[in-house]
Amino acid sequence: MALSRARRREPMNYWPGFVDALSTLLLVFTFLLSVFVMAQYFLSRDVGGKDKALAKLNRQLEELTDLLTLEKSSTTEAHKKIATLNATLEATRRDRDALMASAAAGAGSAAEVIDAQKQLSAKAQSTVDLLNQQIAALRSQLAAVQEALSAQEAKDKDSQARIADLGSRLNVALAQKVQELARYRSDFFGRLREVLGDRPDVKVVGDRFVLTSEVLFDRARATLSPQGKAEIDKVAAALADVVKEIPPEIPWVLRVDGHTDKTRIRSAPFKSNWELSAARSLAVVEYLVDKGFDPHHILAGAFGDQQPIDDGDSEEALRRNRRIELKITDR
Incomplete structure (x- = not known):
């Protein structure tokens, strides 16, 4: 009877093995997820760095474009200035030639010009003398007017004094009448x-x-x-x-x-x-x-x-x- 009980087999328990398998599977999944996250991080960092570099290159390209435009404008302005200087130089040359021709032609009439200037000077001197005479007459008239004004001011002061005296008398008379x-x-x-x-x-x-x-x-x-x-x-x-x-x-x-x-x-x-x-x-x-x-x-x-x-x-x-x-x- 005891032997028969010893030989009886106990039922097999699979649960611990199943738990171990699941734990192993979870660890593997976590490891793979960590690897994926790390890969995503490094990939996004590389992409962000490339974007910054691309933006920097675009800014440099814009600056170079502006510099090129400015340089073209400066070149155009320089060409205009060169054309203006050439035109001025050509006009100066023509004026020089004209002056040289005029000097050559007028060398003989210099004496006539000097005589004309002398005549004009004489007329101007006579005009100045006449103006001086008129100024002297005006000064004498002003002196006479000033003398008349002084006499009138003296009369006005005397009249004002008389008016003040009459006013005071009138006020006294009015006060008496009011009383x-x-x-x-x-x-x-x-x-x-x-x-x-x-x-x-x-x-x-x-x-x-x-x-x-x-x-x-x-x-x-x-x-x-x-x-x-x-x-x-x-x-x-x-x-x-x-x-x-x-x-x-x-x-x-x-x-x-x-x-x-x-x-x-x-x-x-x-x-x-x-x-x-x-x-x-x-x-x-x-x-x-x-x-x-x-x-x-x-x-x-x-x-x-x-x-x-x-x-x-x-x-x-x-x-x-x-x-x-x-x-x-x-x-």
Whole structure:
């Protein structure tokens, strides 16, 4: 029984041999692949070197081509210069021959040429003498003009001094007239205060006498109301007393300026506040002229709502801006 078990064969294992064969095959493949890669590397390096050498040869060929073109151009230019020099040399030879022939032919007329030059010199000398005489005459004339200019400058200085003196005198006279006019203006305002009394709707603002429009006109109208005419009569009476005392040589004028508030007017016949203020100032001027006021001493002005004395929006502010201003001023 033991013998029979000893004789029994175990099965054969092929797997290790198969693995060894595959390993050997893989090593051979890797070696061949390495050889192929190395061959490719050296081949590409050789090809790249040949390309660089070919590019270098092409550049050298281009440089040689440029040099050849430049050399051809230089050669052509040299040929042109040689032709030009030959032509110049030939022309010089012809001129030399012509000069030699002319010298030979003109040797006999040299004396005639010298005589002609002497005659020309004599004429030139006479012309120079004549010019010198004319220059001397011009110099004497310039001296006379300079003397006249000097005398005129002296007269101008004297005239300027006189003008300056007259100007200063005129300024003094004007200042005196302005002072006199200011005195009469003060008298006019003082008498107006006495006539009109201490009323809230009639005020003196600086050098102007201010009457509110409600005293003279109805709302949005430019016709003097009966009350307005009565007030203007008072102004005319006070002004008439002062005008009698103003000397006639003082240039003065009574300026009547119309003003409105900033409310836009929408009633006919006035299209704007400008027209309303102008119509009101003209109404006062015409009434004063009808009362006998000299029209040469009166002036109408219109400002619309452009010069308010109160920038507020209240009814009281608007009422104050609707006004007629009277002012005595110089022309």
